[in-house]
Amino acid sequence: MYQTVRGMRDFLPEEARKRQFVFAKCRQVFEKYGFQPLETPAVESLELLTAKGGGGDEIENEIYSFKDKGDRSLGLRYDLTVGTARVVATNALAKPFKRYYIDKVWRYDRPQAGRYREFTQADIDIFGVKGVDADVECLLVTKRVFDALGFKGYVIKANSKKLLEALMAECGIPAGQQVDALRSIDKLDKIEWNGVEEELEKRGVEGREKLVDFLKSNKRLECGELDELIAKATALGVPMEYDATLVRGLEYYTGNVFEIRAGGKWSCGGGGRYDNMVQLYGGQGTSAVGISFGIERVIQLMDEAGIMPELPPADVLVAAAKDEVRDKAAEIAEELRDKGVNCEVDLSGKNLSKQFDYASKKGIPKVVVLGPREIEAGEANVKDMASGEEKKIKLDELAGALGTP
Amino acid sequence: MYQTVRGMRDFLPEEARKRQFVFAKCRQVFEKYGFQPLETPAVESLELLTAKGGGGDEIENEIYSFKDKGDRSLGLRYDLTVGTARVVATNALAKPFKRYYIDKVWRYDRPQAGRYREFTQADIDIFGVKGVDADVECLLVTKRVFDALGFKGYVIKANSKKLLEALMAECGIPAGQQVDALRSIDKLDKIEWNGVEEELEKRGVEGREKLVDFLKSNKRLECGELDELIAKATALGVPMEYDATLVRGLEYYTGNVFEIRAGGKWSCGGGGRYDNMVQLYGGQGTSAVGISFGIERVIQLMDEAGIMPELPPADVLVAAAKDEVRDKAAEIAEELRDKGVNCEVDLSGKNLSKQFDYASKKGIPKVVVLGPREIEAGEANVKDMASGEEKKIKLDELAGALGTP
Numbered sequence: 001m002y003q004t005v006r007g008m009r010d011f012l013p014e015e016a017r018k019r020q021f022v023f024a025k026c027r028q029v030f031e032k033y034g035f036q037p038l039e040t041p042a043v044e045s046l047e048l049l050t051a052k053g054g055g056g057d058e059i060e061n062e063i064y065s066f067k068d069k070g071d072r073s074l075g076l077r078y079d080l081t082v083g084t085a086r087v088v089a090t091n092a093l094a095k096p097f098k099r100y101y102i103d104k105v106w107r108y109d110r111p112q113a114g115r116y117r118e119f120t121q122a123d124i125d126i127f128g129v130k131g132v133d134a135d136v137e138c139l140l141v142t143k144r145v146f147d148a149l150g151f152k153g154y155v156i157k158a159n160s161k162k163l164l165e166a167l168m169a170e171c172g173i174p175a176g177q178q179v180d181a182l183r184s185i186d187k188l189d190k191i192e193w194n195g196v197e198e199e200l201e202k203r204g205v206e207g208r209e210k211l212v213d214f215l216k217s218n219k220r221l222e223c224g225e226l227d228e229l230i231a232k233a234t235a236l237g238v239p240m241e242y243d244a245t246l247v248r249g250l251e252y253y254t255g256n257v258f259e260i261r262a263g264g265k266w267s268c269g270g271g272g273r274y275d276n277m278v279q280l281y282g283g284q285g286t287s288a289v290g291i292s293f294g295i296e297r298v299i300q301l302m303d304e305a306g307i308m309p310e311l312p313p314a315d316v317l318v319a320a321a322k323d324e325v326r327d328k329a330a331e332i333a334e335e336l337r338d339k340g341v342n343c344e345v346d347l348s349g350k351n352l353s354k355q356f357d358y359a360s361k362k363g364i365p366k367v368v369v370l371g372p373r374e375i376e377a378g379e380a381n382v383k384d385m386a387s388g389e390e391k392k393i394k395l396d397e398l399a400g401a402l403g404t405p
Numbered sequence: 406m407y408q409t410v411r412g413m414r415d416f417l418p419e420e421a422r423k424r425q426f427v428f429a430k431c432r433q434v435f436e437k438y439g440f441q442p443l444e445t446p447a448v449e450s451l452e453l454l455t456a457k458g459g460g461g462d463e464i465e466n467e468i469y470s471f472k473d474k475g476d477r478s479l480g481l482r483y484d485l486t487v488g489t490a491r492v493v494a495t496n497a498l499a500k501p502f503k504r505y506y507i508d509k510v511w512r513y514d515r516p517q518a519g520r521y522r523e524f525t526q527a528d529i530d531i532f533g534v535k536g537v538d539a540d541v542e543c544l545l546v547t548k549r550v551f552d553a554l555g556f557k558g559y560v561i562k563a564n565s566k567k568l569l570e571a572l573m574a575e576c577g578i579p580a581g582q583q584v585d586a587l588r589s590i591d592k593l594d595k596i597e598w599n600g601v602e603e604e605l606e607k608r609g610v611e612g613r614e615k616l617v618d619f620l621k622s623n624k625r626l627e628c629g630e631l632d633e634l635i636a637k638a639t640a641l642g643v644p645m646e647y648d649a650t651l652v653r654g655l656e657y658y659t660g661n662v663f664e665i666r667a668g669g670k671w672s673c674g675g676g677g678r679y680d681n682m683v684q685l686y687g688g689q690g691t692s693a694v695g696i697s698f699g700i701e702r703v704i705q706l707m708d709e710a711g712i713m714p715e716l717p718p719a720d721v722l723v724a725a726a727k728d729e730v731r732d733k734a735a736e737i738a739e740e741l742r743d744k745g746v747n748c749e750v751d752l753s754g755k756n757l758s759k760q761f762d763y764a765s766k767k768g769i770p771k772v773v774v775l776g777p778r779e780i781e782a783g784e785a786n787v788k789d790m791a792s793g794e795e796k797k798i799k800l801d802e803l804a805g806a807l808g809t810p
C-alpha cells in the first residue's frame with residue numbers, strides 16, 4: 001500500500017469542507033479591507049530561505065531543503081512571508097501594498113502528535129506604512145475573522161520588541177545575552193516559569209532576577225507605538241491584552257508583536273512589525289506589518305468549542321425510484337442547480353433504499369424522490385433525513401421549498 | 406537580487422485576482438453538483454509518482470523529484486489525480502466518491518515561453534460509478550463552469566480509447582505498434598498531418614495509410630459508451646463534437662476521453678475514464694472518471710476573448726482630507742464594511758491628492774472624501790474615478806449609494 005510521505009497528511013472531505021469554510025471566511029474579510037491576493041512559488045532558492053532577516057536560526061534547521069535535478073539548492077517555503085518579501089523587494093509596487101495569501105507551507109521538523117511537515121497559513125501583510133494604523137488594521141481584520149468564525153472570548157495579546165529591548169537594558173542584561181534571554185522567555189508556555197528561570201540561570205544571563213520579577217508583574221514600561229496600538233485597537237472594539245512575556249520567536253520583528261489566543265493556552269496566530277526584512281532581501285527600506293493564522297489550529301479550536309457549523313456536502317439528493325425516471329431526475333437536478341440548489345443526483349443506479357443509505361452516510365439533509373407516478377402528477381416526495389418526515393411538493397415549487405429549510 | 410527559481414513565477418495581485426475569480430466560479434459549480442473538496446500533500450513518494458498506471462513514461466521524465474534530508478526519494482505531485490487515487494485506494498469511502506481539488510502541480514520539464522514548472526489545475530473526479538452517467542456529469546459541470554466564466558462557442562471534443570483500439574485492430578496495426586501509433590496521432594495539433602504521417606512511416610507502423618484515411622474522414626465506428634455519452638450530454642445542452650483524432654496523452658485512460666476547446670487550437674482541459682488506476686495503486690477495482698482544467702490556459706483564453714470582468718481591489722477608498730478626521734474615517738470605513746462594502750481606508754497619511762493617485766493607480770473605482778466640514782454636515786463627497794463626477798451623500802446613505810453603482 002502506498003502511504004503519505006512522513007509528516008504529511010490528506011484532508012478527507014469532512015475535514016476539507018471545514019477548511020474551505022474557514023478559507024472563504026478569511027478571504028471575505030481580507031477583501032473587505034482591500035487586501036489583494038498574491039501567489040508565490042512553493043519552491044524558493046535555499047539562498048533566499050536562509051537569508052538573514054528571514055526565519056532565524058530555529059527555522060533554518062527546519063527548512064524542507066533539497067537539490068533539484070539541475071543540482072540547484074532549493075527548499076519548500078517555510079512561511080508565506082519570505083516569498084512576499086522577495087516580491088516586494090524586486091517589484092515597483094504602489095504603496096501601501098496590502099496582500100493576503102492562504103496556502104501551504106512546509107517545515108522539516110520532527111513529526112509529532114498534531115505536528116505535521118505540511119500545514120496551512122492565512123496571512124495578511126501591509127508594506128509601506130510606518131504608522132501604527134497599519135498594525136491596527138491587521139488587528140481589525142483579525143477581530144472580524146474570529147467573529148465571523150464564531151469565536152467568543154478570544155483575546156489578542158500584544159507587546160513590543162522595542163519595549164522588551166528597553167526592559168532588558170533596564171535590567172542590566174548585556175547586549176550579547178539578550179537574544180538568549182528572549183529565547184528562554186519565548187518558551188514560557190511550554191516550560192513554565194520554573195523552566196524559564198532554570199534556563200536563564202544555566203545560560204548565566206546577568207540581571208535575570210530583575211527581568212523575571214518585572215515580567216511576572218506584567219507591568220508596562222511606556223512605549224509609544226504599543227500604547228497607541230492598544231488604545232486605538234481597543235477603541236475600535238478589538239479585545240486587546242498587554243503581555244510582558246510575549247516575545248514571538250521570529251527574530252525579524254522590529255516593533256509591535258501580537259498573538260491570538262482563542263480558548264486555550266496555545267496561540268492560533270500572530271504577527272508583528274518587521275521593518276527591516278525587505279531591505280535585507282535587497283529591496284528599498286520598506287516598513288511592514290502582518291499577521292498570520294494557523295489554519296489547522298483554528299479549525300481544531302472551532303471543533304473543540306463546538307462552533308463549527310454543519311457543512312452538508314449538498315442540499316439535496318435527487319433519487320430515482322425506478323430506472324425509467326433517471327433521465328427526468330437528471331433534468332430536474334439541473335433545474336434545481338439553475339435555481340441555486342446544491343444538488344446531487346443518484347449516479348449509482350442502485351435501488352431507492354441504497355440511495356437513502358448514501359444520503360444518510362454522506363450527511364445530505366434532504367432526498368427528493370421521483371417515481372413514475374410522482375412525475376405524472378408533477379410532484380416529488382421530499383424526505384427530511386433527520387426527522388424522517390416526508391412531504392409531497394409540486395415540481396415547480398421544489399427549489400423554493402428546498403431553499404428555505 | 407533574489408529571483409524566483411527557474412520555471413517558477415509569482416502571480417501579482419492583478420493576475421491573482423483573476424485566478425481567485427476563476428477558482429471561486431469553479432468551486433461554486435463543483436459544489437452545485439455535490440463534489441467535495443479533498444486535499445492531498447504536495448510531496449509524494451517517488452514510488453507512488455512513478456507507479457505503473459499513473460502518468461506514463463512522458464510524465465515520469467518530468468517528475469520534480471528529489472531526496473529529502475532523510476534520504477527519502479520523493480517528488481512534487483505532477484497532477485491532482487495521483488494523490489486522490491492513493492486516497493481512494495487506501496480509505497474505505499462511501500461510493501460514489503465525488504471530489505474536487507484546485508491546486509498547484511509541478512513538472513520538471515524545460516521551461517519555455519508560456520510553460521512553467523509550477524501550474525494550477527482544477528479537477529473533478531467521480532469514483533465508483535461504471536455507467537456513462539458519471540461521464541455525462543463531468544461534462545455538465547464543464548459546461549456550467551465555462552458558461553459561468555462567460556465563454557461562448559466552446560466545444561467538448563470526445564472520443565473513446567476503446568474505439569481507438571477497435572479502429573487500430575480494424576486497420577491491421579499490430580498490438581506492439583498501437584501505443585506508438587497513438588503517440589504520433591496525439592501530436593497532430595503540434596506537427597499537423599504531414600508530421601504525423603512522417604512519424605508513422607519512420608516508426609514503420611503497419612496499416613498506417615488505412616488509419617490516417619479513417620481519421621481524416623472523422624468517421625465514427627459504433628461505440629456504445631461514446632455514443633451514449635454524446636447523445637445524453639447533447640440532450641442536456643453540452644456542445645459535443647466527436648473527434649476521431651483525440652487521443653489524450655495519458656496512458657491510463659480506459660474508455661471515453663474528452664477535451665475542451667475554447668477559442669483556440671489548444672486544449673484548456675480534458676479528461677476521461679480511467680477504471681484501472683485505483684487497482685494499480687493497490688486498492689479495490691474502482692471505476693473512475695474525471696476532468697481537469699488548466700487554470701493558466703483558461704485565464705489566458707478569457708483575457709484574449711475579452712471576457713474577464715473588471716475586478717477592482719476594493720469598492721471604495723475612504724480618504725481623509727485632513728489629519729484630524731482620520732479616526733472618524735476609520736470608523737466610517739468600519740461601518741461600510743459592516744454593511745458589505747469592500748473598503749480601503751487611507752493608511753499612508755499623505756495628502757488628499759496623493760490619496761486620489763493611489764486609488765487611481767490601484768483601480769479603485771470610487772473615493773469617499775471626508776473633511777471636517779463634511780463630517781459636521783453628516784455627509785461625504787463621493788468621487789467616481791472614471792467619470793470624475795462628485796456627489797455629496799449623507800453618511801447614513803453611503804453604503805447603499807456605494808452598493809448600487
